[in-house]
Amino acid sequence: xxxxxxxxxxxxxxxxxxxxxxxxxxxxxxxxxxxxxxxxxxxxxxxxxxxxxxxxxxxxxxxxxxxxxxxxxxxxxxxxxxxxxxxxxxxxxxxxxxxxxxxxxxxxxxxxxxxxxxxxxxxxxxxxxxxxxxxxxxxxxxxxxxxxxxxxxxxxxxxxxxxxxxxxxxxxxxxxxxxxxxxxxxxxxxxxxxxxxxxxxxxxxxxxxxxxxxxxxxxxxxxxxxxxxxxxxxxxxxxxxxxxxxxxxxxxxxxxxxxxxxxxxxxxxxxxxxxxxxxxxxxxxxxxxxxxxxxxxxxxxxxxxxxxxxxxxxxxxxxxxxxxxxxxxxxxxxxxxxxxxxxxxxxxxxxxxxxxxxxxxxxxxxxxxxxxxxxxxxxxxxxxxxxxxxxxxxxxxxxxxxxxxxxxxxxxxxxxxxx
Amino acid sequence: xxxxxxxxxxxxxxxxxxxxxxxxxxxxxxxxxxxxxxxxxxxxxxxxxxxxxxxxxxxxxxxxxxxxxxxxxxxxxxxxxxxxxxxxxxxxxxxxxxxxxxxxxxxxxxxxxxxxxxxxxxxxxxxxxxxxxxxxxxxxxxxxxxxxxxxxxxxxxxxxxxxxxxxxxxxxxxxxxxxxxxxxxxxxxxxxxxxxxxxxxxxxxxxxxxxxxxxxxxxxxxxxxxxxxxxxxxxxxxxxxxxxxxxxxxxxxxxxxxxxxxxxxxxxxxxxxxxxxxxxxxxxxxxxxxxxxxxxxxxxxxxxxxxxxxxxxxxxxxxxxxxxxxxxxxxxxxxxxxxxxxxxxxxxxxxxxxxxxxxxxxxxxxxxxxxxxxxxxxxxxxxxxxxxxxxxxxxxxxxxxxxxxxxxxxxxxxxxxxx
Ligand SMILES: NC(=O)c1ccc[n+]([C@@H]2O[C@H](COP(=O)([O-])OP(=O)(O)OC[C@H]3O[C@@H](n4cnc5c(N)ncnc54)[C@H](OP(=O)(O)O)[C@@H]3O)[C@@H](O)[C@H]2O)c1
Ligand SMILES: NC(=O)c1ccc[n+]([C@@H]2O[C@H](COP(=O)([O-])OP(=O)(O)OC[C@H]3O[C@@H](n4cnc5c(N)ncnc54)[C@H](OP(=O)(O)O)[C@@H]3O)[C@@H](O)[C@H]2O)c1
Numbered sequence: 001x002x003x004x005x006x007x008x009x010x011x012x013x014x015x016x017x018x019x020x021x022x023x024x025x026x027x028x029x030x031x032x033x034x035x036x037x038x039x040x041x042x043x044x045x046x047x048x049x050x051x052x053x054x055x056x057x058x059x060x061x062x063x064x065x066x067x068x069x070x071x072x073x074x075x076x077x078x079x080x081x082x083x084x085x086x087x088x089x090x091x092x093x094x095x096x097x098x099x100x101x102x103x104x105x106x107x108x109x110x111x112x113x114x115x116x117x118x119x120x121x122x123x124x125x126x127x128x129x130x131x132x133x134x135x136x137x138x139x140x141x142x143x144x145x146x147x148x149x150x151x152x153x154x155x156x157x158x159x160x161x162x163x164x165x166x167x168x169x170x171x172x173x174x175x176x177x178x179x180x181x182x183x184x185x186x187x188x189x190x191x192x193x194x195x196x197x198x199x200x201x202x203x204x205x206x207x208x209x210x211x212x213x214x215x216x217x218x219x220x221x222x223x224x225x226x227x228x229x230x231x232x233x234x235x236x237x238x239x240x241x242x243x244x245x246x247x248x249x250x251x252x253x254x255x256x257x258x259x260x261x262x263x264x265x266x267x268x269x270x271x272x273x274x275x276x277x278x279x280x281x282x283x284x285x286x287x288x289x290x291x292x293x294x295x296x297x298x299x300x301x302x303x304x305x306x307x308x309x310x311x312x313x314x315x316x317x318x319x320x321x322x323x324x325x326x327x328x329x330x331x332x333x334x335x336x337x338x339x340x341x342x343x344x345x346x347x348x349x350x351x352x353x354x355x356x357x358x359x360x361x362x363x364x365x366x367x368x369x370x371x372x373x374x375x376x377x378x379x380x381x382x383x384x385x386x387x388x389x390x391x392x393x394x395x396x397x398x399x400x401x402x403x404x405x406x407x408x409x410x411x412x413x414x415x416x417x418x419x
Numbered sequence: 420x421x422x423x424x425x426x427x428x429x430x431x432x433x434x435x436x437x438x439x440x441x442x443x444x445x446x447x448x449x450x451x452x453x454x455x456x457x458x459x460x461x462x463x464x465x466x467x468x469x470x471x472x473x474x475x476x477x478x479x480x481x482x483x484x485x486x487x488x489x490x491x492x493x494x495x496x497x498x499x500x501x502x503x504x505x506x507x508x509x510x511x512x513x514x515x516x517x518x519x520x521x522x523x524x525x526x527x528x529x530x531x532x533x534x535x536x537x538x539x540x541x542x543x544x545x546x547x548x549x550x551x552x553x554x555x556x557x558x559x560x561x562x563x564x565x566x567x568x569x570x571x572x573x574x575x576x577x578x579x580x581x582x583x584x585x586x587x588x589x590x591x592x593x594x595x596x597x598x599x600x601x602x603x604x605x606x607x608x609x610x611x612x613x614x615x616x617x618x619x620x621x622x623x624x625x626x627x628x629x630x631x632x633x634x635x636x637x638x639x640x641x642x643x644x645x646x647x648x649x650x651x652x653x654x655x656x657x658x659x660x661x662x663x664x665x666x667x668x669x670x671x672x673x674x675x676x677x678x679x680x681x682x683x684x685x686x687x688x689x690x691x692x693x694x695x696x697x698x699x700x701x702x703x704x705x706x707x708x709x710x711x712x713x714x715x716x717x718x719x720x721x722x723x724x725x726x727x728x729x730x731x732x733x734x735x736x737x738x739x740x741x742x743x744x745x746x747x748x749x750x751x752x753x754x755x756x757x758x759x760x761x762x763x764x765x766x767x768x769x770x771x772x773x774x775x776x777x778x779x780x781x782x783x784x785x786x787x788x789x790x791x792x793x794x795x796x797x798x799x800x801x802x803x804x805x806x807x808x809x810x811x812x813x814x815x816x817x818x819x820x821x822x823x824x825x826x827x828x829x830x831x832x833x834x835x836x837x838x
Pocket of ligand 1: 008009010011012013014042043044045046048061077078079080081084102103104105129130133300301302303306
């Protein structure tokens with residue numbers, strides 16, 4: 001069966017979706033029997049150069065070419081904005097077409113109205129891509145946690161600011177330099193206000209608070225602090241005890257019927273699972289009665305991750321079956337050896353000198369393969385040398401080991417771990 | 420509508436499920452219209468004391484009391500073992516009853532046969548609880564990644580060994596002491612072989628490799644190394660460069676049609692998202708074409724998390740609708756201030772002495788509230804004092820701040836971050 005998609009928007013996410021559909025279509029067809037194809041795409045400029053665009057896709061600037069087309073089964077809105085997009089979605093839902101959107105601004109501000117409309121029309125309105133692009137947080141909260149009681153959520157849902165703060169803390173970049181780098185890499189827009197002032201994170205927090213706690217809230221009701229006031233001194237100061245500054249949203253149930261919601265730079269201590277969430281990555285921590293602390297980590301934005309969230313939603317909307325979906329496409333997988341692997345070698349020796357000299361002799365050999373090394377005294381007053389190899393083949397690893405053990409100066413024992 | 424459950428097993432997970440059903444039943448009823456109730460439970464000893472057990476639940480030692488009861492809509496298998504359990508599940512599937520199981524040994528060894536039977540009968544066979552108890556990895560892989568191409572998975576799926584290795588590395592416990600402690604806490608069984616030899620992790624890896632790559636494999640085909648040979652010296656050695664030893668499974672696609680699968684202690688470097696997975700927690704890292712690296716983190720076992728996975732599966736099996744599930748139960752949430760919050764205070768001062776003396780004066784006040792402090796020079800040759808408070812109310816925080824700023828000796832600027 002062919003499912004015809006009407007696509008509003010053919011920018012970063014829209015063209016990402018076309019790429020993914022092309023790559024995944026055979027697999028999807030094999031596992032679901034469904035053939036997804038974009039029939040019509042709405043853009044604002046017909047004359048724009050769109051290299052590689054499938055000529056079978058009809059471009060239009062008239063939304064009615066999608067909304068009034070009875071052949072179109074499903075609508076994807078990745079144009080953005082809270083104006084026209086709202087009308088398109090309402091119209092599509094009213095004519096019983098499932099809608100998938102990545103539009104966080106719209107879902108944050110008008111989500112309740114749209115969700116009610118979708119429920120009344122009994123068609124899905126899915127928006128996985130609107131919060132933390134590549135992390136399936138919405139679906140997971142809806143399906144997995146509906147048998148649990150969530151007490152709080154917190155996390156990093158803005159990739160731009162997390163990238164900037166990571167660069168400032170780890171590489172000593174100034175705020176301005178970090179912002180410029182984020183813009184060059186395509187993480188930040190020319191006007192970065194939405195990100196650095198915390199509004200983007202706040203929109204996502206509003207969406208999550210509605211989904212999890214049924215809380216309706218608006219930007220101006222919330223305590224929102226951006227990252228603009230953070231100084232290099234602040235960053236250095238929190239480092240003193242191993243902390244890091246990150247722009248966090250927090251949603252906490254603080255009473256029977258009340259929820260505290262904030263967005264602000266917060267100190268993340270080293271034992272937090274959020275402490276390893278660097279650069280453009282996102283993560284959301286959930287605290288619930290049954291599970292305690294759980295965390296979902298992944299890319300927060302970008303063409304592929306966001307389009308993946310949209311495509312997963314498209315499949316959800318089209319195939320709500322009870323069948324176990326298979327994830328794979330080939331039926332013929334067999335067990336094999338790993339291709340390449342990094343290793344950690346631990347060399348125990350009676351004396352520090354014997355190891356050092358052995359490694360010295362092998363320097364030529366090892367130079368190309370060893371990325372880091374260190375040594376210290378072990379528990380028997382002997383010495384341990386720790387070497388980390390690059391990713392190498394099993395054959396290369398065996399050869400290196402053989403050469404090393406043949407050196408007569410080396411009176412040692414080996415321990416090897418993959419790495 | 421009432422859904423009657425037949426429960427095989429009333430041990431840790433089975434009684435956990437009864438607790439969760441009692442707690443969540445109203446919410447589930449409100450959101451789905453379904454009333455789940457356990458009609459019959461199979462145990463091995465009828466005479467065992469089962470405090471608090473709902474007398475309405477019929478206990479039996481005869482599986483046919485469940486399998487031949489036409490009133491039973493759905494079967495949950497949490498008895499364990501690969502013998503009788505397999506027969507019960509086959510019989511239930513054949514009579515078109517959905518089956519939920521937590522039985523990793525059985526799904527690893529006989530999963531393919533059971534899945535085929537379920538697909539033929541067109542009833543769900545769900546086993547979320549079998550891999551990493553409280554982490555919804557199976558459902559997420561089935562739903563979210565079926566539009567992506569996964570290249571590798573790796574992770575920590577055995578809570579017992581991760582607990583032991585964490586204790587050995589962080590608290591200097593010996594292997595024996597760490598094992599004893601794990602047993603006392605209920606993480607490890609009297610005979611811990613299955614965990615420490617890596618078999619439990621291998622079963623879970625076998626299940627994941629089948630789901631994601633369609634690979635059929637057995638324990639004896641795999642390279643499995645446990646944690647029994649790890650010495651204190653090894654643990655100290657990998658620490659030299661910030662590494663940690665953890666028992667990892669890895670599944671890598673290494674060629675068009677081949678998969679490398681292993682379980683062994685591996686070195687986790689500090690920049691890995693797995694480096695913050697401590698004690699009994701589990702985490703699974705997925706690498707895929709569309710998303711790059713994603714991670715799912717949470718509790719690996721225990722009554723509540725495992726029962727939560729079972730209950731979520733029960734709902735999935737009973738309600739495969741296209742509707743957006745709401746996660747909350749109350750409709751009346753309102754915005755509020757946070758209850759308590761920890762803070763990081765950064766005090767900038769011209770001289771180190773002025774801050775030290777101010778804090779000294781306030782010692783009595785602060786003593787109860789400050790948990791950690793440190794200081795260093797800032798970029799203007801002044802000094803920064805960094806204090807971390809306990810979790811305190813906003814009112815208490817305001818009072819403390821006021822008192823501190825009133826001290827005349829303190830010529831400084833404050834920066835405050837939540838923490
Ligand atoms: N980019 C990300 O990483 C990301 C992540 C998560 C969510 N999102 C959300 O996804 C949505 C799309 O983002 P994007 O980055 O793909 O935006 P984009 O690159 O700016 O693309 C927008 C597309 O929509 C079209 N469009 C916009 N307004 C229109 C109008 N009024 N009438 C007709 N066509 C219109 C544009 O037409 P032209 O091609 O003719 O200009 C363009 O094709 C936004 O809601 C955004 O918040 C994006
Ligand atoms: N515990 C966890 O954290 C966890 C986590 C993930 C998965 N799992 C899996 O969940 C399953 C159950 O684990 P558990 O910890 O709950 O086990 P458990 O505490 O040992 O309970 C087993 C239950 O099954 C009953 N039973 C066992 N064999 C039986 C037989 N042949 N006939 C009748 N009744 C039988 C026992 O009856 P009696 O009450 O009369 O002894 C008991 O009620 C296992 O497959 C396990 O691998 C457990």
